[in-house]
Amino acid sequence: MLAFIARRGLLALLILFLAVSLLFAMIHMIPGDPANVILGPKASPELKAEISQRMGLDQPLLVQLGRFYTDLAQGNLGVDVFSDRPVFDIVFEQLPYTLVLVLAAIGGATLLGVPLGCFSAIRRNSLLDRLTAVLSVAFIAIPSFVVALYLLLWLAVKWRWFPAMGAGEDGDFMDQAHHLVLPAIALGLGWVGYIARLVRASMLEVMEENHIRTARAFGLSERTIIVHYALRIAVLPTVTILGMGIGTMLSGALFAEIIFSRPGIGKLLHEAVITRNYPVVMGSVLVTTAFFVLSTLVSDIINALLDPRLREDGGSS
């Protein structure tokens, strides 16, 4: 088991390294003076010189790369161009809001999706099954920001059931939960369908298998069979998907945060892009990519924990 974790961990690190290097390289692939890129052509030469020096942009490329990585290793993601605060602080201030949103969305989607998928499989071709199937496809297809906009329009602005802006009062759990509902729904709706379909397909496959027949032959109750035997195997693909899904969710969270004016990495990144706050852009993208790679790794490990057959493998891809 440990060997498995080590192997996957190394691979993840490699990919992260490449991704980060790519980000770094992008700065320098742009024709022209990087300081120009960062500050825009209208900045004064003194300001440009200062930025160049501060960010070490006048040094040779390899030196810059080395500095970049040593900084990174020390947790130094650079400094906000406007406020001079460390990017690290800024990003990790906003990160919890996004994480809460993503977790709420995934949690809700799983809580709804797994039973839906399970029931669809048990009562195949029933009305519930067919309805779930169509709605699943529909909500997977429709972009989440459109859903968010419509939810905002109807439920928040028109009917005022939910707040339209912000994350709620600090310390007031109910208020924050109230503010979470619409964005979490917008983010998670597509996933409910996806999970339901996945669980349904897996369940149908598993229920056909011989060991289920054995369990029945030993008189185990249908409930035991479904929950402990079938579902346990059927949820495995879901775990993998969830790990990868966090990455997509982070992107989707961006829209939810902007549309519902919530604080978070997405909002931070968006503003940074508009104001050309370069270090913040890079810092945010880096952190989210790292999260994505990490979550994929964790889900692979959980998968291997749940299904012993995967441990011997060199891992899938």
Add this chain to the structure above:
Amino acid sequence: MSPQPALIAQTFAALRKDPLGIAGFIIVVLVLLASLFAPMLAPSDPLEIDVYNRLADPSWEHWLGTDQLGRDVLSRVLHGGQIAMKVALVTISVSLAIGLLLGMFAGFGPKWLDRILVICFDTMRSFPTIMFALAVVALIGPSLNTVMGVIIITSIPAYARIVRTQTLALRENDFILAEQAMGASIPRILRSHILPNIAAPLLILASMDVPAVVGMEAGLSFLGLGVSPPTPSWGSILNDGYSYLRNSPWPIIAGGLPLILVTLGFTFFGESLRDILDPKLRGKGGAD
């Protein structure tokens, strides 16, 4: 060599049994036609400003109302459709072409090349797409071409993977080895054997990709990072509508509708296509 007419006829026959697939197909056709003929169908110039008529509700003159500058939303939506379809066409064909090449290199070429390419693909896939788009836009500046470029780069791995898997699988087949023994060149093998086998999965992926691509462009334009005003992309219509949400709901409703229709239509159609083509490829009975 391939029974093209028979396959198409069978496809249509099977399609007829699936109501969602039919609905999807009809929507797809309508959207494509509407986009193609947008300039002719649009009642007004999408850029024509009429400040006295801002944020008007739908009326006979303006079927979908007007936006904050008095422009006819319907016309803007129709032209937006043109942009959406153009983006879809360009990005998907380019991603497909490059993905095809890279996938074949990975599948048929030497092992080291395969390893490198796979790591590249995985690295690309490790970026949350929108984040990557934002990073690029931060550097280059917003424009429709930038958006298309980003979409292409992030779409290539998916196509390449399918091609690679199929190529790897087919590479081991005896008849390929036999052909090589008889001196057939690799491009020829790729063209006559590998290509027909991957045509179906690629077609399915492409049709399922349209909603994703259209959604991405709309999303980026919504964020102000895609088309520049006053170009009417569906995303930018939604963006304008969002700013004036409390004044009039119509721009949002109108801007969202085509997105919903297109994504649903292409997805239902693509799913139908997959149900029809896949089981046939594997020789199983129908799905479910």
Add this chain to the structure above:
Amino acid sequence: MGSPILDVKNLCVNYQTDAGLLRALRGVNLKIEPGRIVGIVGESGCGKSTLISAIIKLLAANAQVAGGEILFRDTNLLDLDSDAMRALRGDEISMVFQDPMTSLNPVISIGRQMLHIQHRDKRCRAEKMLRSATILERVGIADATQQLERYPHQLSGGMRQRVAIAMALMTEPGLLIADEPTTALDATLEVQIIHRLQQLQQDFGCAILFISHHLGVVAELCEEVVVMYAGEVVESGSTSEVFNNPRHPYTKKLLQCDPASIEEVTRNLPVIAGQLPDLIELPPGCVFQPRCDKAIDRCQQSRPVLDDSSHCAACFVSVQ
């Protein structure tokens, strides 16, 4: 003699298919006395699987019992509701399936699966684990306590099948049904498992219904044998009598074609000419008649039935 532990009377089972009604079992009779080992032999498609599925009432969704009774200790299983039937399964009636690789749950350890099977037992977990380890030892698995923690894919085929047998015997059932338990194993392993099964049967005293198309194994293990063909029982009796003095032409052919009985080295193994009949459009008369070289006119017109004697055959032409 007391009442039989299993008495199948005139069982008829049909499958509803797209092509029509498939009559899989037609008037099958089977009697097993307590503590006896009865074998069923027959080609694929003769209805063995349907028969077992019917006995434990786990038939496919499109199957219907069209007539007959299945008496288990004088209770008609067909009358029982699903809860009552479920109470019997794994307790009074146990099964060992053919493919040990897929019959065991791949993601749960052997020990836990054996715990689950004891779900009716009120004993504590430690005791149940002890019972599991004990029975594993009895089927010939060394280091039983350690093996309990392993997963099916970590065990060899023979060990998996031993585990399956252990699981089936753990609840000390009255009837053990073994569906081709050794078919997936190689010959040496097969012999070991069969001998082990014999031993265990003597210790536990359960009745065994042993299905196989491997005649040698049946001859070795079973005291009585039933020969099935295309959904009917064509001959039954004690193993020695049926195998030494086969009365039904099909049984004779079966024995002739068994590779173990071929004495000279030859390239061409004998086969029974013809094919299995269509169970949807059945020929009138004897079901084996189209392939039988001893058939007379009467065989085409009416259907022969088994009589009550200890060695009986459903045939008009069979010699006494």
